Amino acid sequence: xxxxxxxxxxxxxxxxxxxxxxxxxxxxxxxxxxxxxxxxxxxxxxxxxxxxxxxxxxxxxxxxxxxxxxxxxxxxxxxxxxxxxxxxxxxxxxxxxxxxxxxxxxxxxxxxxxxxxxxxxxxxxxxxxxxxxxxxxxxxxxxxxxxxxxxxxxxxxxxxxxxxxxxxxxxxxxxxxxxxxxxxxxxxxxxxxxxxxxxxxxxxxxxxxxxxxxxxxxxxxxxxxxxxxxxxxxxxxx
Numbered sequence: 001x002x003x004x005x006x007x008x009x010x011x012x013x014x015x016x017x018x019x020x021x022x023x024x025x026x027x028x029x030x031x032x033x034x035x036x037x038x039x040x041x042x043x044x045x046x047x048x049x050x051x052x053x054x055x056x057x058x059x060x061x062x063x064x065x066x067x068x069x070x071x072x073x074x075x076x077x078x079x080x081x082x083x084x085x086x087x088x089x090x091x092x093x094x095x096x097x098x099x100x101x102x103x104x105x106x107x108x109x110x111x112x113x114x115x116x117x118x119x120x121x122x123x124x125x126x127x128x129x130x131x132x133x134x135x136x137x138x139x140x141x142x143x144x145x146x147x148x149x150x151x152x153x154x155x156x157x158x159x160x161x162x163x164x165x166x167x168x169x170x171x172x173x174x175x176x177x178x179x180x181x182x183x184x185x186x187x188x189x190x191x192x193x194x195x196x197x198x199x200x201x202x203x204x205x206x207x208x209x210x211x212x213x214x215x216x217x218x219x220x221x222x223x224x225x226x227x228x229x230x231x232x233x234x235x236x237x238x
Contacts, residue, residue, distance in 0.1 A: 001043070001225040002225065003040065003044065003224050003225055003226075004226035005045060005153040005224055006044075006045065006046060007045070007120060007150065007151065007152050007153055008040075008046070008047055008048070008156055008224060009050065009143055009147035009150065009152040009155045010037070010156045011050050011052075011139070011143040011157045011158065012033065012049060012051050012052065012081075012085070012214070013052045013054060013158065013159060013160065014052040014053045014054035014056060014078070015052075015055050016029075016158060016159075016160065017029060017033070017051070017085070018055040022055075023055055023056075024055060024056065025055065025081065027084070027088065030085060031091070031092070033088075033217045033220075034088040034089050034094075035217065036217050036220040036221040037049075037094075037125070037220060038092045038093070038094050039221050040220065040221055040224045041125060043224075044123075046121070047126075048120065048125075048127075048128060048146055048147070048150055048152065049125065049127045049128065050128045050131075050142050050143040051078050051085060051129065052078060052081070052139040053074045053075070053076075053078040053081060053139070054077075055081070056077035057074050057076075067135060068135040068136075071135035072135065075101070075129070075131055075133070078130055078131060079098075079100055079104065079107075079108070079129040079130055081129070082098050082100070082108070082128070082129035083129075085127050089125055094125055095122075095124045097127070098127045098129060099111040099116055099128055099129070100130040100133075101128070101130035101131060101132055101133025101134075102130045108129065111128065111133070113149050116146075116150060117150055117151075120150065128142065128146050137197065138194070138198060140194035140198040141194075141195065141197045141198040141201065143155055143157070143194075144198040144201035144202050144207065145201060147202070148207060154207065154208045154209070154210060155202065155209045155210070156210050156212070156220065156223055157193070157209055157210065157211045158212060158214035159212070159213065159214065162213035163179075163212065163230040163231035164178045164191055164211050164231040164233070165178070166178070168192075179228070179232070180231065180232045180233070181231060181232075182233070182235060182236060183199055183200075183202060183203035183233060184203075185233075186199050186233055187199055187200065187203070193211055193231075193233060194209070202233070206235060208235075209233040210229075210230055210233075211231045211233070213230065
């Protein structure tokens with residue numbers, strides 16, 4: 001197989017790393033996800049990864065806690081996941097670097113855009129932790145920001161559903177799945193692809209998004225090689 005994209009930004013949800021446990025990290029699940037990532041790297045694809053933290057902590061669900069502090073806790077959760085993904089990739093023989101938007105020099109590099117790009121050019125996978133480093137911004141927004149900064153060809157958003165629907169398919173069996181959408185469709189219809197800040201950032205920087213299911217991790221390789229899986233969001237539909 002030949003890759004369609006030279007440089008990608010893969011967004012992994014924290015939930016996808018938990019496996020059947022739904023909480024914490026299931027390392028066998030992480031290894032299964034990392035194997036196709038390695039396949040893509042072996043094909044010469046440059047890969048940046050942004051991880052969520054919902055398998056440990058969701059700041060928005062913290063009730064009466066101060067939102068800024070709750071979001072900082074969420075950033076620490078993403079760091080745990082970033083280290084777990086990095087460890088799995090290293091066990092598979094991949095050279096990887098973890099960069100965090102909040103400095104924690106004993107365990108990761110600080111995020112420096114030029115250094116991240118240099119790692120990618122050398123064939124290293126870069127895992128980005130701590131979101132944007134700011135409260136009130138989601139890890140989806142972090143994915144859009146990092147994709148723009150590293151000049152990624154596409155954002156691959158690996159989720160627990162197989163694409164974008166007009167309503168929640170878990171609640172409505174008649175939900176309709178979209179094969180393709182424009183950014184304006186997502187924003188105007190308030191579709192739950194990613195939050196509006198992230199979607200607007202992708203729109204403004206002309207970054208397509210592919211939303212697909214991580215239930216079969218091999219979908220990562222299929223999408224990278226150009227197969228029509230999930231839902232593609234881009235500027236104009238052909």
